[in-house]
Amino acid sequence: MKLSSSTITINFVTTISKLTKVCVLRLTPDNLFFVLSGKVANGGIGMWCELSQANVFDEYQMEGVSSEDNEICLEVTPENLSRALKTVQSAKAVKVKLTKKHCPCLTIAAELPTMSSTSRVVTHDVPVDIVPRRLWHEFKEPSMPDFHVSVYLPPLKTMKNVVDRMKNLSNFLVMEANLIGEMNLKIETDLVSVTTHFKDLGNPPWGDDASQDGGPSHSREPEAMVQARVDIRKLQQFLMGQQVNPSKAMCNIVHERVVHLILLHEDVSLQYFIPAVA
Incomplete structure (x- = not known):
């Protein structure tokens, strides 16, 4: 996934980092979702943030677990993701990959501008946890409440x-x-x-x-x-x-x-x- 220079995206991720320490990043072929599925009826906070991948990435490739369940759900710490994205705001190009290192990571590789002809690449590994498929039903879009x-x-x-x-x-x-x-x-x-x-x-x-x-x-x-x-x-x-x-x-x-x-x-x-x- 090749990230476009989107200040709006970074600002929204930073906003989310102020709202919750941990949330789920749900990736689908068309959208990215940041989800906090607090049980509001039991006093918990709920959050749903939706971004179109076309407005975030210049190039986007993802492959889910199957053609029927073509998505990926990751538990992330938004503050870590926000911090990594902020450091690459001035980059010429940014690539984001799901990698397996000491643990599953979102690896953010940025090509930064330099005074010379050689480029400088900075890499951030943001640890994530893979959300098992049996829990995916908890991270679907919340229904609009029947408000007064x-x-x-x-x-x-x-x-x-x-x-x-x-x-x-x-x-x-x-x-x-x-x-x-x-x-x-x-x-x-x-x-x-x-x-x-x-x-x-x-x-x-x-x-x-x-x-x-x-x-x-x-x-x-x-x-x-x-x-x-x-x-x-x-x-x-x-x-x-x-x-x-x-x-x-x-x-x-x-x-x-x-x-x-x-x-x-x-x-x-x-x-x-x-x-x-x-």
Whole structure:
């Protein structure tokens, strides 16, 4: 696999490295996926990042275990991968191979520019674990939750500044939004109650018919707030990790169950699921 010079790809890998210490890299003929299959219903974080291989590699060859299961699943440490990719950003050419050395590795070989006519090749071996096929079912694309409201997020930097301040006051934060493009971030304790209001954010088109059965989103008044109480550290972690300036950032809320955050930039998408707490 011959890597194209893609700052967006490196930035997304760096973002993922801030969200999780370990995740699964799933390779298919058309796409690369970074997956964290936390059981959201049991309080775990979930993540799904999808990249088109055509936008990452100039040349791409992969062969799965069989024609029916033509994919490869690897457990990786995103921070190690991010660090290796950052060091080869200025390379003339980069090749990525799955190799077997002291352990399975993603070997990244980069041809770096030099002042002389001779080229200098730098190699990084990023250790990985092969995920057995019996576990692959855990790393399929998560279904879109049947959310009650969907809203565009305010500028992520602004949101991060608000959450950073609120973290000093409480361990939990209430996110609420409605169908007229309003969002509130609230903390309520015995000592203090603080709310930051955002308005005129807009609602993504799918918010008009969010419920497949014509249920919750249509029976609610547009001004009525849908909310979820989340661990403020998990939201802060998501906001701190942003190395990308997404073209669209959205938030879906399943009332008192889950906050589903989506970042879109060109052909890359990142979904992040934060479970609600009682």
